[in-house]
Amino acid sequence: MGRETEIRARYSETDQMGIIYHANYFSWFEIGRTDFLRQMGMSYRGMEEKNILLPVIDVGCKYIIAAKYDDEIIIKTRITQLKGVKIQFNYELYRKNDNILLAEGHTLHAFVDKSLKPINFRKKHKDIWESLNKNLE
Amino acid sequence: MGRETEIRARYSETDQMGIIYHANYFSWFEIGRTDFLRQMGMSYRGMEEKNILLPVIDVGCKYIIAAKYDDEIIIKTRITQLKGVKIQFNYELYRKNDNILLAEGHTLHAFVDKSLKPINFRKKHKDIWESLNKNLE
Amino acid sequence: MGRETEIRARYSETDQMGIIYHANYFSWFEIGRTDFLRQMGMSYRGMEEKNILLPVIDVGCKYIIAAKYDDEIIIKTRITQLKGVKIQFNYELYRKNDNILLAEGHTLHAFVDKSLKPINFRKKHKDIWESLNKNLE
Amino acid sequence: MGRETEIRARYSETDQMGIIYHANYFSWFEIGRTDFLRQMGMSYRGMEEKNILLPVIDVGCKYIIAAKYDDEIIIKTRITQLKGVKIQFNYELYRKNDNILLAEGHTLHAFVDKSLKPINFRKKHKDIWESLNKNLE
Numbered sequence: 001m002g003r004e005t006e007i008r009a010r011y012s013e014t015d016q017m018g019i020i021y022h023a024n025y026f027s028w029f030e031i032g033r034t035d036f037l038r039q040m041g042m043s044y045r046g047m048e049e050k051n052i053l054l055p056v057i058d059v060g061c062k063y064i065i066a067a068k069y070d071d072e073i074i075i076k077t078r079i080t081q082l083k084g085v086k087i088q089f090n091y092e093l094y095r096k097n098d099n100i101l102l103a104e105g106h107t108l109h110a111f112v113d114k115s116l117k118p119i120n121f122r123k124k125h126k127d128i129w130e131s132l133n134k135n136l137e
Numbered sequence: 138m139g140r141e142t143e144i145r146a147r148y149s150e151t152d153q154m155g156i157i158y159h160a161n162y163f164s165w166f167e168i169g170r171t172d173f174l175r176q177m178g179m180s181y182r183g184m185e186e187k188n189i190l191l192p193v194i195d196v197g198c199k200y201i202i203a204a205k206y207d208d209e210i211i212i213k214t215r216i217t218q219l220k221g222v223k224i225q226f227n228y229e230l231y232r233k234n235d236n237i238l239l240a241e242g243h244t245l246h247a248f249v250d251k252s253l254k255p256i257n258f259r260k261k262h263k264d265i266w267e268s269l270n271k272n273l274e
Numbered sequence: 275m276g277r278e279t280e281i282r283a284r285y286s287e288t289d290q291m292g293i294i295y296h297a298n299y300f301s302w303f304e305i306g307r308t309d310f311l312r313q314m315g316m317s318y319r320g321m322e323e324k325n326i327l328l329p330v331i332d333v334g335c336k337y338i339i340a341a342k343y344d345d346e347i348i349i350k351t352r353i354t355q356l357k358g359v360k361i362q363f364n365y366e367l368y369r370k371n372d373n374i375l376l377a378e379g380h381t382l383h384a385f386v387d388k389s390l391k392p393i394n395f396r397k398k399h400k401d402i403w404e405s406l407n408k409n410l411e
Numbered sequence: 412m413g414r415e416t417e418i419r420a421r422y423s424e425t426d427q428m429g430i431i432y433h434a435n436y437f438s439w440f441e442i443g444r445t446d447f448l449r450q451m452g453m454s455y456r457g458m459e460e461k462n463i464l465l466p467v468i469d470v471g472c473k474y475i476i477a478a479k480y481d482d483e484i485i486i487k488t489r490i491t492q493l494k495g496v497k498i499q500f501n502y503e504l505y506r507k508n509d510n511i512l513l514a515e516g517h518t519l520h521a522f523v524d525k526s527l528k529p530i531n532f533r534k535k536h537k538d539i540w541e542s543l544n545k546n547l548e
Contacts, residue, residue: 011299011308011318012158014204016151016459019527022467022518023441026434027286034285034344044285045344048427056433060471066527067305069153070319108432111261116430116477148445148455153322156390159330159381160300164423167297171422171481178473181422182481185290193296197334203390207445207456244296253293253340286434288427290480295423343427 002078018035019066029091032075054109061105070094073131079136085111085118123125139215142172146208156203166228166244169212177268190231191246198242209233222248222255276352279309282347291342303365303381306349315407328383335379342344346370359385359392413489416446417462428475440502440518465520472516483507490547495506496522496529
């Protein structure tokens, strides 16, 4: 049930090693994550407007082959965990022209409100919870 | 009455040309600007907490010599304009080890509140206005 | 002869004012610029591989209405100057859903080689020069 | 044998949640790492000039309390692994004013040359290896 998003690596994302600076993979993951929600018919922007925020509480990334400027990248995103106050997404980044896996990672999020206090998401937003749960692998 | 702030160019700020990516000079200007206020005894963080925001409405930068990774940079900041709803800062960036001018630029800001509506700063915050005005060149 | 490119504002590009951080408009301009070249059948990546670099030597931007997270943005890019060692691009950013102008700016570039020395582009790369010149407004 | 580096959270590093965007912790780790080397009398800039690069191959970060704009942050950096072709750094981020742990993470690096090929660092750069090894915990 993974969903795919395509981006192109930006010049501003490179570093002087001639590759994409490693921290930028996490903003790519964020693009995969919000596009995943959009493809489900949800909107992270809309969630924030309803006072649901998803700050990151744990991340990891394994870098296999360096992405380079102008590479077209496919981000494959999946939901791999969904509990009362937490959701985890996993990501794989592929180089489009040869379908090689460049990196894989995860981000774990808490459901909180604007004051950054945890919310029992399953209870308070049952409909959204169930949509997410259908996409859990 | 310019004030000086020192920073060191970060690896994350480089691009594959082997120099500091040009957009990052504006976050350096921001550091000069907030440090300018701090040296005056003010705090931009505190201003935002009092519902005074300074979004940027016009910027410019002239790049003379490229800053490189690990360069120590001196940011010289001045206030060059202060009107009812606007303030302008000018910046010069020097490479510390040889005191060469690398770039110069400006940022023009509006005084607004959190809803991004303009505020008559001079009237509503007379004390801060006067401190800023003493630093106007 | 302006060309258009569409992007979507990223969460990573916001700041705590709730808008897109101003420096990020310059990486959007860069996307417009490289996509302009791509639409002409050229590739900035390919130019760098041929030892042609386009470092930025002057920029400016006027911010009219703040772009926000998840906004779809249309970047309109034009070439407005082309001289022996310099090229200038101008940009307009429109919010797609209501076609409102959010910002406009320019970037001026030098043609240099990898050692950052100026090259007489018109002479050395006549074919590319002429393509660019056809797009000059 | 951990070493400490102090930074101040930048406005450009915030996001619209009102906290420091999570990916930016990795550029803070990079500052801790290069400052660690500097405190040892080494320079990462110098290493790159000697054709030794340290691309990142695995990272992780656990976020405990959100860092905010203008926070003074202490980065505690240690070397926790040193093998033939790999080095790992661990990091803890503390908020200076109350000494609270905000986050902890790691970065694992390969020793490679400019063509991104692994080098047997221990053999080729024995002196640097031994300095690093003395700092291994």
